[in-house]
Amino acid sequence: MIKYLKMDASKCVGCMSCVSACSRAYAKEDNPAKARIQALGLGSGRFQLIACDQECRKCVAECPVQAIGVNKQGVVMIDKSLCVGCLACVAVCPIGAMRYYPAEPTPFKCVACGVCAKACPAGALEIAEKEDSPASRFPFDAIAAVRGEENRGGQA
Amino acid sequence: MSRAFDMKDFKLLAETRFEKREIHRGYAMRTMHVDVGARTMREKPVSEEMKAKFTGGKGFGLRLLWDATEPTTKWDDPENEIVVAMGPVCGNTNYPGSGKSLVVSLSPMTGVPIDSNVGGYFGPYLKFGGWDALEIQGKADAETIVFIDNVEGAVRFYESPAGLQEDTHLLADELTRAFAGGGASADPAELQAISVISAGRGADHSPMGVLNFSLYDRRRDGIRVKQAGRGGIGTVLRDKRIRAVVVRYKGVGQNSNDAADPAAVQRLGLKLHREIVQNDDKQCKMRKQGTAHLMEVMNDYDLLPTKNHKYGQDPRGPELASWVWEKLFSQNLPDGCWFGCTMACAHAVDRFELRTGPYKGQKVCVDGPEYETAAGVGSNLYVYEPEGILELNFYCDTYGIDTISFGTMTGFLMECWELGVLNAERTDGIDLAWGNWKGAAQVLHDMADGKRFGVLAGKGVKFLARYFAEEYGADPRLMKDIALHGKGLEQSEYISKESLAQQGGYYLTNKGPQHDEAWLIFMDMVNNKLPTFEAKAEALHYFPMFRTWFGLQGLCKLPWNDIEPADNGKWPESNKVPEHVHNYIALYTAVTGEKLDWDGLIRQSERVYNFQRVFNIRQGHGRREEDYPPYRAMGPVLEDEYLAREERYDKQMREKIGVDPAGKTTAEKLRITREYRQRQYDSLIDAVFKRRGWTPQGTPTPEHLAELGMDLPEVLEVVKKRL
Numbered sequence: 029m030i031k032y033l034k035m036d037a038s039k040c041v042g043c044m045s046c047v048s049a050c051s052r053a054y055a056k057e058d059n060p061a062k063a064r065i066q067a068l069g070l071g072s073g074r075f076q077l078i079a080c081d082q083e084c085r086k087c088v089a090e091c092p093v094q095a096i097g098v099n100k101q102g103v104v105m106i107d108k109s110l111c112v113g114c115l116a117c118v119a120v121c122p123i124g125a126m127r128y129y130p131a132e133p134t135p136f137k138c139v140a141c142g143v144c145a146k147a148c149p150a151g152a153l154e155i156a157e158k159e160d161s162p163a164s165r166f167p168f169d170a171i172a173a174v175r176g177e178e179n180r181g182g183q184a
Numbered sequence: 185m186s187r188a189f190d191m192k193d194f195k196l197l198a199e200t201r202f203e204k205r206e207i208h209r210g211y212a213m214r215t216m217h218v219d220v221g222a223r224t225m226r227e228k229p230v231s232e233e234m235k236a237k238f239t240g241g242k243g244f245g246l247r248l249l250w251d252a253t254e255p256t257t258k259w260d261d262p263e264n265e266i267v268v269a270m271g272p273v274c275g276n277t278n279y280p281g282s283g284k285s286l287v288v289s290l291s292p293m294t295g296v297p298i299d300s301n302v303g304g305y306f307g308p309y310l311k312f313g314g315w316d317a318l319e320i321q322g323k324a325d326a327e328t329i330v331f332i333d334n335v336e337g338a339v340r341f342y343e344s345p346a347g348l349q350e351d352t353h354l355l356a357d358e359l360t361r362a363f364a365g366g367g368a369s370a371d372p373a374e375l376q377a378i379s380v381i382s383a384g385r386g387a388d389h390s391p392m393g394v395l396n397f398s399l400y401d402r403r404r405d406g407i408r409v410k411q412a413g414r415g416g417i418g419t420v421l422r423d424k425r426i427r428a429v430v431v432r433y434k435g436v437g438q439n440s441n442d443a444a445d446p447a448a449v450q451r452l453g454l455k456l457h458r459e460i461v462q463n464d465d466k467q468c469k470m471r472k473q474g475t476a477h478l479m480e481v482m483n484d485y486d487l488l489p490t491k492n493h494k495y496g497q498d499p500r501g502p503e504l505a506s507w508v509w510e511k512l513f514s515q516n517l518p519d520g521c522w523f524g525c526t527m528a529c530a531h532a533v534d535r536f537e538l539r540t541g542p543y544k545g546q547k548v549c550v551d552g553p554e555y556e557t558a559a560g561v562g563s564n565l566y567v568y569e570p571e572g573i574l575e576l577n578f579y580c581d582t583y584g585i586d587t588i589s590f591g592t593m594t595g596f597l598m599e600c601w602e603l604g605v606l607n608a609e610r611t612d613g614i615d616l617a618w619g620n621w622k623g624a625a626q627v628l629h630d631m632a633d634g635k636r637f638g639v640l641a642g643k644g645v646k647f648l649a650r651y652f653a654e655e656y657g658a659d660p661r662l663m664k665d666i667a668l669h670g671k672g673l674e675q676s677e678y679i680s681k682e683s684l685a686q687q688g689g690y691y692l693t694n695k696g697p698q699h700d701e702a703w704l705i706f707m708d709m710v711n712n713k714l715p716t717f718e719a720k721a722e723a724l725h726y727f728p729m730f731r732t733w734f735g736l737q738g739l740c741k742l743p744w745n746d747i748e749p750a751d752n753g754k755w756p757e758s759n760k761v762p763e764h765v766h767n768y769i770a771l772y773t774a775v776t777g778e779k780l781d782w783d784g785l786i787r788q789s790e791r792v793y794n795f796q797r798v799f800n801i802r803q804g805h806g807r808r809e810e811d812y813p814p815y816r817a818m819g820p821v822l823e824d825e826y827l828a829r830e831e832r833y834d835k836q837m838r839e840k841i842g843v844d845p846a847g848k849t850t851a852e853k854l855r856i857t858r859e860y861r862q863r864q865y866d867s868l869i870d871a872v873f874k875r876r877g878w879t880p881q882g883t884p885t886p887e888h889l890a891e892l893g894m895d896l897p898e899v900l901e902v903v904k905k906r907l
Contacts, residue, residue: 089516092523093376094402110373113438114277114524115450119457128454130447133438170516171403174534176547 030102030158031140032082033065039152040075042067046144046153053143054136062129064138065153079138080104080125083158087117087126087137089167101140102160108134189362194329194342198223204337205314210272210441210775211235212314215248218330218339220424221262221322225339230316237893241271242299242735243792244317245288246799249297250898252321255802259292259416260423262323266395268307268381269317272776274738275308276441276524278453279771280460281740283308283522285397291415291695292391292423293589293644294671296800298415298695301735303521303530304397304408305379309334309433311738312440324425331363334433335377344427351582351632353548355428356380356398357407363430373434375400380407381429383418384584389634390642392589392674393418396581403517409551409581410521410530414698415673418584436523444777452771457526460747464527468746472515473506474529475555475742480505482559486829487679487705489564491618492595493668493816494825496679503568504558512570527743529554536574540625543582550578553587556699559677560591565598565624572621579625583632588698589644592674594624596645596667605658612636646672665815670697671805680817683709684861685720688868691813692724694796694806700741701728707759721871730760732789737772744768791894794877794884801883802902808882811869819861823850826857833857883907 055062095110145153285307291298313334327344365374387393396409482488483501513531601616630638649667653660673696689702800806877888
């Protein structure tokens with residue numbers, strides 16, 4: 029199973045409460061550039077919400093030091109003690125959910141904690157679960173393939 | 185594997201402690217000198233002058249080697265050194281291709297300094313203990329392991345324990361596991377903190393030995409190796425009775441270089457990461473195929489070495505095409521040789537079952553093949569079975585043998601077999617017919633064992649050409665024509681016959697014919713952008729200088745032009761990839777805090793390049809006559825070689841030489857073509873030497889050295905003797 033932040037942009041009112049809550053929780057300041065969720069105005073009162081879907085896992089496959097793994101809830105996590113700050117994960121993230129802040133040593137991303145969902149006044153955000161998929165298994169299948177092992181659902 | 189080792193069981197012979205030092209703006213401002221004979225380590229400061237004139241990497245390596253040796257020093261004298269030097273940009277994790285170190289030594293093949301650019305974790309790990317370079321001098325009286333512990337701050341000399349493996353794929357694995365965490369830790373982070381330099385049994389018996397630089401691949405739970413391949417530095421390592429040099433470091437981070445502007449390093453790196461991720465599939469496919477992407481292109485353009493560079497094309501060429509390798513390579517793993525290299529071209533074939541030799545039947549991980557290997561031990565030997573190439577690739581690596589020299593050397597042997605110079609009696613029963621990769625593998629196994637025909641073969645083509653003429657009565661001129669080497673180093677794997685500029689790119693080099701300095705075939709031959717001698721000379725000035733710069737910084741050149749901005753083609757001088765040059769200038773400034781422009785970049789290289797030329801002269805070489813190719817690299821040697829491309833050569837004779845080929849015998853046409861091409865090359869040398877600020881004899885002039893700021897007394901003393 030994969031725990032993730034389910035977003036319904038059609039309900040978003042652009043108040044930025046989620047962004048503020050996230051940034052305060054993780055960066056100890058109210059700075060949209062340091063938030064793990066992004067709410068971008070598209071004009072005409074419409075908004076785009078960006079946060080990791082926890083499923084595509086291109087960053088897990090790309091990380092040269094295996095600092096990016098998946099925890100028991102299926103959430104993609106960065107182990108800062110292993111991270112070398114190369115930002116390859118930022119480059120391969122297809123939706124811009126893996127972020128970095130200039131001159132800070134390691135990148136950051138949504139870990140599906142739900143702080144933003146609690147702050148959202150419009151009911152646009154909730155923590156949900158979904159099934160594993162070929163994409164989510166991909167980094168582990170690749171390792172199993174070179175080791176000549178079956179991927180027994182093991183997650184690095 | 186016989187048994188697992190633990191570092192704690194190794195017999196400690198000597199130890200020197202040191203203070204670790206932080207890097208500041210890319211430099212430690214000190215180097216490490218190790219004497220394996222005396223088992224001592226001492227620190228040397230780096231002066232501001234050394235930094236200003238030699239920049240780093242290869243520059244530091246050559247400066248240290250010059251000071252350590254004499255004009256009379258031979259490769260196997262104790263004072264010859266192996267210098268591993270990194271450069272200021274080396275070890276950053278953001279800009280792809282930043283993990284290279286440069287290895288410098290007096291070469292057993294050429295007698296002059298060789299420099300070899302290599303990946304793997306060793307260089308950055310060495311640097312981050314606070315070292316700009318490592319000099320290894322002296323000779324041990326017994327097999328020794330040198331351990332540089334940049335975690336604890338100590339250099340230790342160990343006796344190599346009985347039962348330790350000698351071939352790299354086992355030795356590097358045993359040592360990585362033994363030294364992890366200071367004693368056989370199984371923690372992947374500790375295993376990843378170790379890197380090993382080793383050679384192999386082949387390097388014990390042949391001058392074409394490589395140094396393997398290891399990296400621990402966490403996903404495979406195994407060792408990968410990258411090679412400081414050219415010029416026989418592995419042979420120097422083994423002559424010093426060094427079994428391995430092990431380094432340990434933990435704590436690589438985004439700003440381990442203490443860059444002046446770490447945010448700029450991030451920004452530049454991320455820009456290139458994104459360019460690679462977006463464009464690579466449409467351009468060179470480095471992430472899926474590595475340099476093997478070139479195979480079918482080279483075959484299409486008659487440039488893929490076939491039968492000892494006799495031809496550049498064969499109908500069977502597509503059997504070794506990139507798509508064949510893409511299927512064989514394990515996909516979906518980040519196969520970089522340093523952290524943060526998203527170009528990730530260091531591909532491997534996993535669980536490959538060996539068919540010959542001491543490890544027959546075992547399943548192994550084969551690093552590569554890269555283009556040079558696939559061409560050198562593939563098409564050049566008329567081997568079109570990928571499994572044959574993988575077998576030769578694997579054994580070359582683990583025995584510590586350069587795949588390029590081995591490929592070119594074996595191509596020469598096979599042609600000698602075809603010509604009747606060699607036969608089963610002379611090869612100790614090995615069949616060296618074209619395409620027989622098992623015969624080639626047997627030569628390789630014999631080289632590793634130091635027995636039979638392998639001992640003779642492994643001496644390289646320069647020696648063999650003379651030997652076959654003297655001992656077997658072969659035609660000396662023919663032997664000289666088809667022995668593809670310059671200064672004693674075997675040529676790498678592109679057909680240079682139809683590109684005069686590429687002949688210069690190979691042979692107007694300081695260290696011998698390799699593909700590191702200039703690759704001008706497409707510019708010159710395919711796109712005809714270098715129509716005059718002056719244009720060729722300008723390219724043979726600019727590109728060798730530009731490409732030398734990678735070696736001063738600790739950079740890989742592949743992310744320079746094996747990925748390009750999508751709009752690169754619309755800019756003037758697009759073959760220089762101007763946007764990437766500007767990236768590099770900005771990266772240098774971001775790390776070091778020092779200003780640089782395009783001219784200044786070239787100037788940094790010119791200083792070191794000219795110093796290297798003078799170093800060659802100091803060692804009694806560096807003469808014009810040493811810069812000529814064997815004729816096989818310039819044109820058709822044999823009648824059937826001419827006839828296979830008769831239309832092309834006849835057309836050139838009419839249009840370029842102004843001679844009507846009608847009615848002439850093939851022998852006459854060969855002679856006319858040859859004389860013309862040799863005159864062309866002579867004119868090329870004149871133009872290139874002039875452009876480089878050298879005399880017609882190839883000696884840098886004192887005025888030019890003064891202009892570069894390289895009029896050092898010891899340098900002037902050497903050149904004045906040649907003027």
